[in-house]
Amino acid sequence: MDDRLIVALDVPNALAGLDLVEKLGDAVGFYKIGLGMLTGGGMALANELKAEHGKRVFLDMKLFDIGATVEAAVRGIAQYDLDFLTVHGDPHVIRAAREGAAGSNLKILGVTILTSLERADLDAGMIQPGDLHEITVERAARAFDAGADGIICSPREAAAIRALPGSRLIVTPGVRPSGSDLGDQKRVETPASAIAAGVDHIVVGRPIWKAADPRAAAQDIIAQMGAA
Numbered sequence: 750m751d752d753r754l755i756v757a758l759d760v761p762n763a764l765a766g767l768d769l770v771e772k773l774g775d776a777v778g779f780y781k782i783g784l785g786m787l788t789g790g791g792m793a794l795a796n797e798l799k800a801e802h803g804k805r806v807f808l809d810m811k812l813f814d815i816g817a818t819v820e821a822a823v824r825g826i827a828q829y830d831l832d833f834l835t836v837h838g839d840p841h842v843i844r845a846a847r848e849g850a851a852g853s854n855l856k857i858l859g860v861t862i863l864t865s866l867e868r869a870d871l872d873a874g875m876i877q878p879g880d881l882h883e884i885t886v887e888r889a890a891r892a893f894d895a896g897a898d899g900i901i902c903s904p905r906e907a908a909a910i911r912a913l914p915g916s917r918l919i920v921t922p923g924v925r926p927s928g929s930d931l932g933d934q935k936r937v938e939t940p941a942s943a944i945a946a947g948v949d950h951i952v953v954g955r956p957i958w959k960a961a962d963p964r965a966a967a968q969d970i971i972a973q974m975g976a977a
Contacts, residue, residue: 750778751971753944755807755920757781757954763790763797769958770802776967779832781952783809795831807833807920807952811860816845823849823857833858833920835901838888843895856899856918859892861885864903864923886910893917904943904951911947924951926970940973 756777758766766786770777780798782791787810798804808831812819819836823846826834830853836846838859846857862871862885871881885906890913892900899918902910907919924943943951953970960966 750775751974752779752805753948753950753974754940754967754971755779755781755950755952756957756967757783757809757922757952758794758958759783759785759954760958761789762786763794766791766794767797769963770798770804772963773957773967774964776964776971778803779805779807779950781807781809781954784811792829796829799830805832807831807835809835811835811837812846813837813839813842816841819845820849823855825849827853827855831855833899835860838892838897838900840891840895843892843897847896857897858899858901858918858920859889859895859897861888861892861900861902861906864921882906882909886913889913899949904938904946904948907943907946907948918950919948920950920952921948922952924953926953926956926966926973940970941976944974 758780760766760769782795795806795808798806812822819842827850833856835858836842838861843859850857868881885902886909889900889902889910893915899920901920903923904921907921910916910919921943924938924940926939940951957963957966
């Protein structure tokens with residue numbers, strides 16, 4: 750297993766997620782469970798993967814609220830002994846999440862700019878003007894300053910973020926093997942280029958779980974990372 754690959758279990762429910770995990774077997778040791786799975790038994794699956802299958806789990810909740818609410822939510826999640834949790838990268842959210850995770854091994858990852866967004870999307874959301882790359886790097890710097898264990902970013906910003914003082918974990922969605930359908934992702938790189946840019950973990954979903962042979966697809970991505 751190469752835990753630099755995190756497989757996104759973006760399937761309808763926990764049963765489908767467990768079926769995919771069984772197909773992947775010992776080829777994959779790290780899984781992401783996101784909001785789409787939450788009402789389909791996502792937390793139960795997270796616990797089962799940790800307790801019964803020895804897998805690492807990344808809970809992708811992208812929490813955002815007032816500090817007290819974020820702190821309480823993270824404190825509740827931290828009791829499950831999971832590995833990574835995402836919150837929005839705003840400094841007040843990061844600080845609250847760190848308080849909630851205190852005393853646990855849960856790593857808090859701050860979301861910079863979603864990899865499905867580009868400048869026009871930021872304009873529509875009234876996000877400050879400026880270069881998207883520079884905004885992403887600045888958000889990462891502020892998240893690190895607030896105590897984030899790592900950040901979520903596009904692989905296209907990874908090298909600049911890795912060069913920041915005090916840089917920590919870098920986890921990137923928006924990774925697609927050459928020739929894959931991009932889906933809703935817009936700022937995309939290959940597994941090899943992401944690793945070469947200094948990324949610690951890549952997150953891949955559809956190119957694996959939509960493949961005729963998911964295990965072979967995962968192994969191919971691992972091989973591509975190894976060639977970086």
